Amino acid sequence: MKRVGVLALQGAVREHLQSIAACGAEAVPVKWPKDLERLDALILPGGESTAMRRLIDHYGLMDPLREFAKTGKPMFGTCAGLILLAKTVVGSNEAHLGVMDVAVERNSFGRQVDSFEAPLEIKGIDGAFEAIFIRAPHIVSVGLSTEVLCVHNGKIVMAKSGQFLGCSFHPELTEDHRITEYFLSMIPHKSDLLLPNRSIYSKV
Numbered sequence: 576m577k578r579v580g581v582l583a584l585q586g587a588v589r590e591h592l593q594s595i596a597a598c599g600a601e602a603v604p605v606k607w608p609k610d611l612e613r614l615d616a617l618i619l620p621g622g623e624s625t626a627m628r629r630l631i632d633h634y635g636l637m638d639p640l641r642e643f644a645k646t647g648k649p650m651f652g653t654c655a656g657l658i659l660l661a662k663t664v665v666g667s668n669e670a671h672l673g674v675m676d677v678a679v680e681r682n683s684f685g686r687q688v689d690s691f692e693a694p695l696e697i698k699g700i701d702g703a704f705e706a707i708f709i710r711a712p713h714i715v716s717v718g719l720s721t722e723v724l725c726v727h728n729g730k731i732v733m734a735k736s737g738q739f740l741g742c743s744f745h746p747e748l749t750e751d752h753r754i755t756e757y758f759l760s761m762i763p764h765k766s767d768l769l770l771p772n773r774s775i776y777s778k779v
Contacts (some may be wrong), residue, residue: 586622590747619656657741676718706744
């Protein structure tokens with residue numbers, strides 16, 4: 576069974592765990608570096624990116640998360656999670672993880688009261704996906720190796736760059752698990768993965 580972690584510091588953690596389980600994989604909450612051991616993939620949930628960054632630093636997770644990215648295992652960022660993955664954050668001098676070749680802009684669709692739902696046509700997903708946008712960022716630009724998967728009202732809202740997947744909206748807040756299934760399909764056969772050094776994830 577595939578083991579998929581969800582960064583469990585802040586945000587829509589429970590909903591992602593439920594979606595992973597609904598897709599037949601083992602869902603693992605991640606709060607400490609040691610929790611990254613033996614995972615096949617990792618989701619960074621929606622929430623509040625600044626709060627998440629403070630908690631990542633508090634729990635000593637920044638370097639272990641970057642090392643996890645180097646293993647080639649898939650990582651999926653939704654909303655705030657996309658901001659954490661992005662190589663560039665507009666208006667900020669420093670990225671967070673900085674591993675996904677995209678530039679993002681925060682709160683591109685308004686404040687909390689401006690939250691909305693919209694049907695999206697997503698490359699690789701059959702049929703429309705009813706997406707929920709809450710204080711959502713959008714992808715301003717992508718690198719040459721990044722594939723745009725969805726555009727809404729002229730703004731890029733989903734993209735894939737190597738093993739990194741990111742979207743502006745909250746797929747976990749719906750009962751539609753097709754995007755989670757898409758992410759799980761990105762997990763390579765175990766023999767194709769680099770084996771992480773266990774000491775990387777050991778809590779100091």
